Amino acid sequence: MVSTSIDQLSIDTLRMLAVDSVEKARSGHPGAPLGCAPIAYLLFHKLMKHSPAHSRWADRDRFVLSNGHGSMLLYGTLFLAGYKVTLDDLKSFRQFGSKTPGHPEYGWTDGVEVTTGPLGQGFGMAVGLAIAEKHLAATYNRPGFNVVNHHTYMLCGDGDLMEGLSHEAASLAGTLKLGKLIALYDDNLVSLDGPTEWSFTEDRYKRFEAYNWHVQRVEDGNDLEAIEAAIVSAKAEKDRPSFIAVRTVIGYGSPRAGTNRVHGEAMGPADAAATKKFFGFPEDQSFYVPDDALANWRKAVERGAVQEAEWNDLFASYASAFPELAGEFERTQAGKLRAGWEKAIPSFGTEKPMATRNAGQQVMASIFNDVPELFGGAADLTASTKTIFKNSPHFADDPGGRNVFFGVRELGMCAAVNGMAVHGGLRPFGSTFFVFSDYAKPALRIAAIMKANSLFVFTHDSIGLGEDGPTHEPIEHLMALRAVPHMTDFRPADANETAAAWRLALERGGPTFFALTRQDLPVIDASKHDIYGGVSKGAYVLEDAAHPQVVLIATGSEVSVALGAAKLLAADRITARVVSMPSWKVFEEQSAEYRVSVLPADVPKLAVEAGATQGWWKYVGTGGDVVGLDRFGASAPGKIVMSELGFTPENVAARANKIVKQ
Numbered sequence: 046m047v048s049t050s051i052d053q054l055s056i057d058t059l060r061m062l063a064v065d066s067v068e069k070a071r072s073g074h075p076g077a078p079l080g081c082a083p084i085a086y087l088l089f090h091k092l093m094k095h096s097p098a099h100s101r102w103a104d105r106d107r108f109v110l111s112n113g114h115g116s117m118l119l120y121g122t123l124f125l126a127g128y129k130v131t132l133d134d135l136k137s138f139r140q141f142g143s144k145t146p147g148h149p150e151y152g153w154t155d156g157v158e159v160t161t162g163p164l165g166q167g168f169g170m171a172v173g174l175a176i177a178e179k180h181l182a183a184t185y186n187r188p189g190f191n192v193v194n195h196h197t198y199m200l201c202g203d204g205d206l207m208e209g210l211s212h213e214a215a216s217l218a219g220t221l222k223l224g225k226l227i228a229l230y231d232d233n234l235v236s237l238d239g240p241t242e243w244s245f246t247e248d249r250y251k252r253f254e255a256y257n258w259h260v261q262r263v264e265d266g267n268d269l270e271a272i273e274a275a276i277v278s279a280k281a282e283k284d285r286p287s288f289i290a291v292r293t294v295i296g297y298g299s300p301r302a303g304t305n306r307v308h309g310e311a312m313g314p315a316d317a318a319a320t321k322k323f324f325g326f327p328e329d330q331s332f333y334v335p336d337d338a339l340a341n342w343r344k345a346v347e348r349g350a351v352q353e354a355e356w357n358d359l360f361a362s363y364a365s366a367f368p369e370l371a372g373e374f375e376r377t378q379a380g381k382l383r384a385g386w387e388k389a390i391p392s393f394g395t396e397k398p399m400a401t402r403n404a405g406q407q408v409m410a411s412i413f414n415d416v417p418e419l420f421g422g423a424a425d426l427t428a429s430t431k432t433i434f435k436n437s438p439h440f441a442d443d444p445g446g447r448n449v450f451f452g453v454r455e456l457g458m459c460a461a462v463n464g465m466a467v468h469g470g471l472r473p474f475g476s477t478f479f480v481f482s483d484y485a486k487p488a489l490r491i492a493a494i495m496k497a498n499s500l501f502v503f504t505h506d507s508i509g510l511g512e513d514g515p516t517h518e519p520i521e522h523l524m525a526l527r528a529v530p531h532m533t534d535f536r537p538a539d540a541n542e543t544a545a546a547w548r549l550a551l552e553r554g555g556p557t558f559f560a561l562t563r564q565d566l567p568v569i570d571a572s573k574h575d576i577y578g579g580v581s582k583g584a585y586v587l588e589d590a591a592h593p594q595v596v597l598i599a600t601g602s603e604v605s606v607a608l609g610a611a612k613l614l615a616a617d618r619i620t621a622r623v624v625s626m627p628s629w630k631v632f633e634e635q636s637a638e639y640r641v642s643v644l645p646a647d648v649p650k651l652a653v654e655a656g657a658t659q660g661w662w663k664y665v666g667t668g669g670d671v672v673g674l675d676r677f678g679a680s681a682p683g684k685i686v687m688s689e690l691g692f693t694p695e696n697v698a699a700r701a702n703k704i705v706k707q
């Protein structure tokens with residue numbers, strides 16, 4: 046694309062909107078928008094397949110601003126290109142309730158594909174978006190009907206590439222041959238602290254070549270023709286993701302250009318005026334949008350409508366030729382489950398104990414055909430977490446396969462799962478040992494902020510795993526993740542609660558984690574208890590007495606311990622109610638009447654959980670007690686560790702006896 050005067054005016058209009066928005070807010074990051082405006086213009090004005098009038102069109106190209114601090118680049122682009130972002134929205138940049146928050150937020154601003162800002166997260170989610178596209182294309186496309194055929198574009202900066210997440214994600218993307226992933230690198234030689242030569246000197250180009258990416262360089266970030274040629278070349282590359290390093294000037298056109306002083310603060314009236322003068326814009330006028338520039342940008346609306354209409358015609362023909370496939374595509378894109386899918390969920394007998402990780406595996410196998418959108422894998426732990434579909438190929442060998450080997454990349458895995466979740470058409474999961482959720486915490490938090498349908502299957506959930514010892518035994522993890530808003534927790538007590546938790550996770554949607562055991566647990570008799578009904582309330586009475594003198598509240602593997610303690614208390618003529626609480630989040634959603642019916646205010650309470658005690662006091666009160674862990678675990682066979690650290694019916698009964706008689 047040879048630059049013309051209208052191109053330049055359109056690009057500079059985007060630049061000035063960023064300057065004015067940051068100045069009005071007295072907060073923000075003008076440097077990236079000034080340097081990268083030509084890239085955004087090329088993508089949204091000419092090269093991307095997108096429809097501003099229908100921002101969720103299924104086969105649109107996706108754009109991820111991984112360096113989300115440069116959000117005004119995206120907001121200005123969305124306004125100019127005709128999305129549901131107004132000039133008034135730009136004027137309220139970074140203000141309470143504004144559609145233009147400090148960093149892009151999925152589900153809040155029209156046209157924003159993912160929530161970014163924590164550096165590297167967008168990179169990881171872009172990889173997930175590309176994985177989703179490749180799998181869905183292999184699943185639904187038929188000769189002559191490429192109904193899934195789009196690219197994922199991602200703009201990233203030095204900070205993204207410094208983060209370890211980008212290494213994990215880039216390595217995975219190269220291994221999986223994600224040819225429709227195109228990363229544009231804002232190579233401006235400056236980070237917030239100063240020149241990148243102070244902290245970031247490796248050869249980024251060789252790094253991506255080693256990761257099996259197609260690597261190109263553009264020496265001038267204002268050269269539209271060169272940038273376009275690089276992107277066209279990247280789109281022609283089918284088996285490797287593409288990395289295009291574009292040498293830009295941070296804060297281009299401003300008195301602070303090329304320095305860290307333009308990275309993350311308003312320039313001030315004098316420098317803002319000087320910048321406008323450089324670009325030939327009125328120095329005393331804010332939010333000036335030339336009519337010619339706006340009309341040029343808005344061509345994206347008409348072009349997008351044509352592209353969307355062509356796809357709609359293609360899909361109509363596809364639906365006529367392949368009605369069942371088309372129906373499945375529409376159902377999964379709408380996020381709906383098949384009618385009656387839950388009938389495939391197994392019920393487990395009491396004949397022998399079963400680890401909840403093994404129960405989870407059986408549930409996944411049972412619903413494999415009825416929930417074909419369930420897709421994912423583990424961080425090199427499928428044999429341990431039991432999260433593999435044995436009757437499906439591996440994605441790396443066959444993109445239609447539903448197993449992804451993520452490798453030892455917990456953070457990269459969970460970020461990719463988030464990308465798949467917001468792409469649409471999949472219910473993705475990632476799995477690892479619960480203790481390693483620490484490695485993935487930033488992605489878990491982003492999943493919650495986005496309210497994405499991300500599933501995280503964590504196993505080896507407590508000191509019960511045994512010999513691996515304190516480094517592998519989670520203590521604080523349950524409480525840490527329970528504290529994350531919008532995150533649903535499930536720590537089931539047995540195989541049947543695990544089945545119910547899986548059903549609820551898929552029915553409820555939103556980000557969910559499972560904490561499952563390595564060790565076998567007794568199975569609750571499903572003929573005597575409405576387990577799904579109980580789990581759907583978050584907590585329920587598992588065993589009761591006419592007039593309970595104490596309530597024992599337990600989760601996971603400790604429920605069987607509490608049941609044993611209740612028997613010992615009964616022998617001592619103390620009546621106990623046993624409550625299983627598989628989900629704090631779900632329990633808190635219930636009515637006050639229900640919660641009090643399960644945990645009556647006038648009965649002392651003892652909580653039992655092999656994890657941190659912090660948080661339990663809101664349920665047991667100052668007169669109650671908690672059998673938990675405010676120390677790390679130990680290395681020994683699991684039963685011995687549980688016994689030595691107090692998770693026995695005898696110790697629980699003794700502690701309960703004490704609070705009853707105090």
